[in-house]
Amino acid sequence: MTDPILYFxxxxxxxxxxxxxQGNLPSLHQDFTARGWATDGQxxxxxxxxxxxPGPGGLWVVAIGYLxxxxxxxxxxxxxVILPPFLVIPVGRIHRRIGSAPAVRGFxxxxxxxxxxxxxxxxLRILASYGLxxxxxxxxxxxxxxxxxxxxxxxxxxxxGSLAGLLLFR
Amino acid sequence: MTPVESTPSTVMPPRPLELLVVWMKAxxxxxxxxxxGVLTAYNTMVASxxxxxxxxxxxxxxxxxxxxxxxxxxxxxxxGSRLAGWPGALASLGGLVGPSLVATLLITxxxxxxxxxxxxxxxxxxxxxxxxxxxxxxxxRLASPAIRAxxxxxxLVFSVGVVIVVxxxxxxxxxxxxxxxxxxxxxxxxxxxxxxxDYRGRKAEK
Numbered sequence: 001m002t003d004p005i006l007y008f009x010x011x012x013x014x015x016x017x018x019x020x021x022q023g024n025l026p027s028l029h030q031d032f033t034a035r036g037w038a039t040d041g042q043x044x045x046x047x048x049x050x051x052x053x054p055g056p057g058g059l060w061v062v063a064i065g066y067l068x069x070x071x072x073x074x075x076x077x078x079x080x081v082i083l084p085p086f087l088v089i090p091v092g093r094i095h096r097r098i099g100s101a102p103a104v105r106g107f108x109x110x111x112x113x114x115x116x117x118x119x120x121x122x123x124l125r126i127l128a129s130y131g132l133x134x135x136x137x138x139x140x141x142x143x144x145x146x147x148x149x150x151x152x153x154x155x156x157x158x159x160x161g162s163l164a165g166l167l168l169f170r
Numbered sequence: 171m172t173p174v175e176s177t178p179s180t181v182m183p184p185r186p187l188e189l190l191v192v193w194m195k196a197x198x199x200x201x202x203x204x205x206x207g208v209l210t211a212y213n214t215m216v217a218s219x220x221x222x223x224x225x226x227x228x229x230x231x232x233x234x235x236x237x238x239x240x241x242x243x244x245x246x247x248x249x250g251s252r253l254a255g256w257p258g259a260l261a262s263l264g265g266l267v268g269p270s271l272v273a274t275l276l277i278t279x280x281x282x283x284x285x286x287x288x289x290x291x292x293x294x295x296x297x298x299x300x301x302x303x304x305x306x307x308x309x310x311r312l313a314s315p316a317i318r319a320x321x322x323x324x325x326l327v328f329s330v331g332v333v334i335v336v337x338x339x340x341x342x343x344x345x346x347x348x349x350x351x352x353x354x355x356x357x358x359x360x361x362x363x364x365x366x367x368d369y370r371g372r373k374a375e376k
Contacts, residue, residue, distance in 0.1 A: 055270020110360025143303030165296015
């Protein structure tokens with residue numbers, strides 16, 4: 001990482017135009033890999049840390065920040081991911097006036113649709129860096145099945161996935 | 171910012187320190203996503219201590235869906251600000267993020283020491299498969315209310331939504347079009363469509 005201001009701006013931009021903890025993944029993945037700052041493997045590790053660490057899932061960005069640029073990178077990433085939610089305070093004040101306007105609702109809905117369409121594509125692309133074979137695909141399908149039951153906590157699915165990985169990909 | 175505007179009049183509003191503890195506890199429950207953390211905070215702030223009414227909580231949650239970034243952070247800030255002003259907002263965010271930040275860093279440092287191990291990479295391969303499944307579910311749950319809402323607005327709105335989804339998925343897979351351009355274009359297209367649809371509806375009523 002050679003330019004801290006550009007780095008901070010890229011993380012802030014990704015978080016400003018995202019929704020949810022992993023909504024900034026497509027933008028960050030595109031910007032960081034295009035500049036050669038991070039590899040798919042580092043993204044995979046950071047996302048994995050975000051899954052197993054307690055707290056908001058969005059803190060995976062801190063992990064990629066550390067892997068890319070050490071503690072300063074982690075600190076700047078933390079700041080860039082924490083700042084955008086502060087917009088909720090002014091938005092909370094004006095929500096009753098403009099929140100129901102069709103154009104505002106539509107804009108938010110459009111962003112949600114783009115995030116929902118792009119996040120799995122980027123996730124699968126990162127997963128493919130490990131090799132997308134029949135065993136991996138079966139594991140993904142099995143985990144979706146567990147999620148669909150709505151009875152298995154996310155952390156248990158993650159733990160089972162890791163265990164299956166140890167057995168299947170030795 | 172006016173604190174305690176949402177607290178029922180018979181209930182003592184919380185101090186910032188109490189909010190810090192509540193959100194710290196919520197963070198400790200939020201492993202693998204923020205959902206269980208939000209539920210923990212709800213159980214304490216609404217169901218157990220009645221600092222907020224269920225209606226106020228729902229209103230805050232709805233507002234958090236339209237601001238960028240991590241929803242649970244916005245929720246901590248908004249509920250904290252409504253209950254105890256800026257000190258409440260900052261204490262809530264600090265409780266949610268502070269210890270989690272340290273834990274995330276420690277796990278990352280640990281990972282960077284053992285990343286060369288084949289065993290670690292095998293476990294990570296399986297974990298990423300599980301996380302990819304989670305991302306598919308996350309996307310479905312994120313998009314399905316929007317898709318349902320579009321369906322109720324007729325063919326034009328629904329079709330624009332489908333075009334946004336398909337185009338975004340294809341573009342992010344096959345091109346280097348900046349993602350923020352896709353986000354702004356998708357948001358703009360859907361906003362314009364809903365505005366036009368609403369305008370046509372009002373015109374037809376007249």
